Amino acid sequence: MIVESKIVPVALGGRSYDIHIEAGAIDRAGVLLTPFIKRGRAIVITDRNVADLWLDRLTTALGTTEVVVEPIILPAGESTKSWAQLEALTDRLLALGVERSDAIIALGGGVIGDLVGFAAAILKRGCDFIQIPTTLLSQVDSSVGGKTAINSKAGKNLIGAFHQPVHVLIDPDVLDSLPIREVRAGYAEVIKYGLIGDKQFFDWCIENGAKLLAGDAQARIYAIAMSVAAKAAVVAEDERETLDRRALLNLGHTFGHALEAEMGFSSRLLHGEAVAVGMVLALRYSARIGIATMAEADQLAAHFRSLDMAYDLASSGVQASGATLVEHMLHDKKMTGGKLPFILCHGIGDARVEKGVDLADVTAFLDAEA
Incomplete structure (x- = not known):
């Protein structure tokens, strides 16, 4: 398995774009992004933490093609996704x-990508924007597919729009600057694609997940490419989540968002950590209903545990009744007609949307898991 760089297309007709994955891509941004910079100026929006690490290098790279950078530096953290x-x-x-x-x-x-994407969607009724994701989670999930949003008092990502980027540039080298906790959180979204519809990729993750987390360059590029290709295929079929197909990407998220809400959407439980536990819960509930x-x-939970990741309610730090967690779920934006669809697994690699789930049974299940 030797992969130096990879281009994954997202086929959406007039809104199509490429995802370019390449080690060292930020240092070549001047060349790689030239087709998308039309007036010799790039407005780079980032947060303080990322700016300290990568803004100068991106500015230098763009300067090699005489692009002038206008930086906008925002506060770091989930609270930045606000009105x-x-x-x-x-x-x-x-x-x-x-x-x-x-x-x-x-x-x-993801915070910067979601906020900037939403701003681009509503500014002058739609402006072009480019994603350069700097976390594993944003590289394999939020930077691809056009979902943009901010948070509200009622919950996470409830105010937003579908607005596709014109290009996504992914540099796996940026992951070396992340705390290992952040990389682990992103890994949950990687293995999710195997659970949804690719048992072979799931098995690859079981065998190679530790190498990916340890910084193996080829493992990272391969995992990112496989993940975004899987998401691109789903998005091409169901861009605006009007069918069940794109909803499958929410595996682990209905449970996970409830855990995040209980923790106040804070750093006590990162999104990827909540999704990891949410996927284990989804599989355990799938087993409960046969x-x-x-x-x-148990295989998924043991894998996460072996990587020092959260794998159940106890390790997530969430202490709440099943009724409390289900109440959080009722604010889910996927609610339709008073019903909450769940993404469950008919075995690993076969996720499906289940619309007839008994919330009283989910309550009892979560109480038993606590």
């Missing part, structure tokens, strides 16, 4: 005289 920061960002972009075809670059993790086996759920 206040959205207003401040759009006002700043308008003050800079942004045009629809200008190069607006989101340099950062569509998967408990051995499969």
